[in-house]
Amino acid sequence: MAxxxxxxxxxxxxxxxxxxxxxxxxxxxxxxxxxxxxxxxxYIAHSLNSYLTHAVIAMFIMALYMYGVYGIHGCVxxxxxxxxxxxxxxKQYSVLINVYIE
Numbered sequence: 001m002a003x004x005x006x007x008x009x010x011x012x013x014x015x016x017x018x019x020x021x022x023x024x025x026x027x028x029x030x031x032x033x034x035x036x037x038x039x040x041x042x043y044i045a046h047s048l049n050s051y052l053t054h055a056v057i058a059m060f061i062m063a064l065y066m067y068g069v070y071g072i073h074g075c076v077x078x079x080x081x082x083x084x085x086x087x088x089x090x091k092q093y094s095v096l097i098n099v100y101i102e
Contacts, residue, residue: 006070006074009069010062014081017082023075056082059086063079
């Protein structure tokens with residue numbers, strides 16, 4: 001079990017995060033542009049909350065899969081890399097929400 005092998009498979013699985021973010025936030029924020037300022041803030045916050053729910057579920061499923069294939073090393077690496085992606089996306093959209101609040 002090589003770290004490079006685990007890392008490569010996790011990177012492939014991280015594409016699920018990309019799909020989630022594009023589906024969950026992209027389409028909803030496109031609709032939000034037609035809304036009033038107050039509604040935009042609520043809509044973006046709701047979209048972010050919805051994404052976080054889906055992302056954590058996807059992370060859990062990927063961690064279980066990687067645990068089954070590579071053991072604890074695969075599980076821990078999956079959780080760490082997914083957490084980095086989730087936190088980065090959360091921070092980016094938090095900035096967007098704060099822009100609309102001001």
